[in-house]
Amino acid sequence: MKKYLVFCLILIITSCKRNNSASADVSLPEKDSIESIVKDSVLPVKEKKPLKTFTGLADTTFVRVADFSHDFEYDLRYATENNFLKSKVYDCAECYTRVKTAKALVKANAEFMEKGYKIKFFDCYRPNFVQFKMWKIVPNPQYVANPVKGSIHNKGGAVDITLVDFEGNELDMGTDFDFFGKRAYHDNMDLPENILQNRKLLKETMEKYGFWSIRTEWWHYNLSGSSKDKIANFKWVCRQESE
Known part of the structure; x- marks a missing residue:
């Protein structure tokens, strides 16, 4: 204009x-x-909502990550049909975690941003009823946690992520999210050097802030100690697009 x-x-x-x-x-x-x-x-630019703080919140409280930082990117696949389920199982795209997980993510993301990157979320907290749907399709504990025991996703302590540059371009990690095969393994060194370096950057930085990975999925990270938390099954409230 x-x-x-x-x-x-x-x-x-x-x-x-x-x-x-x-x-x-x-x-x-x-x-x-x-x-x-x-x-x-000139049309007015939509202002971002003021951020909340973690002050006074218990570490086990569930929070919406976007309320505490504007610096993350999102592609929450289970709110679409672009996932291994081929089905939309979330009513809308939201990323919730426990407070302690969100705190660690904000710190990790700050370091990534110093290097020109940001965390992009594929999945965060996952209601336990969704875990049952996944288990029905892929009843293999190597890829999907048994819903009776519960996934750390169900406890608000796990996230599925990648890295993007400030223009939103994903770093090459060798496979897409939820690729079930050896190419997604952390211990697979038979990959181009740039892919190995990208995974190393993601893994070493996340570990620095208290996260640990699983061998078969380069995108999956659990916050240490979260396995002791209770399984949750709540459904978040969908926010209006105008917010």
Whole structure:
């Protein structure tokens, strides 16, 4: 819109100059007037909501991660059909974790950002009823936790993530999220060097802030101590798009 208005004003000024000799009464817009017109025509930018703080919150409380940082990216696959279930099992895309998990994620992300990257979430807290759906499709504990015991996702202590640059481009990790095969294994060294380095950056930084990985999934990280927390089954409230 701004570029369009400037273009129109340039046309007006040019036309006025051409006709100036024929009409001495033609007055050109003043510079201040042009800037005022352009400024007033720019659509207002939507402001981000003020962030909440962790002050006073128990470490085991569930929180919406986006309420505490604007610096994460999201592609929550289970709120779409782009996942190994081929089914949308979340009503809407939200990322919840326990407070202690969110705190560690914010700290880890701050270090990633110093290097030009951000955490992108594929999955966060997962209601236990969804775990039963997954187990029915893939009843293999190597890939899906038995819902009777519960996944650490069900406890708010696990996240599935990758890294993106500040333009949103994902770093090459060798496979897509939820790829069930040897190429996704952490101990698979038969991969291009850039992929190994990207995984190393993700893994070593997450471990620095209290997370540990599992051998078969480069994207999965658990916060230490979270396995002792209780299984949860609540469904979050979907936020309005306007928020």
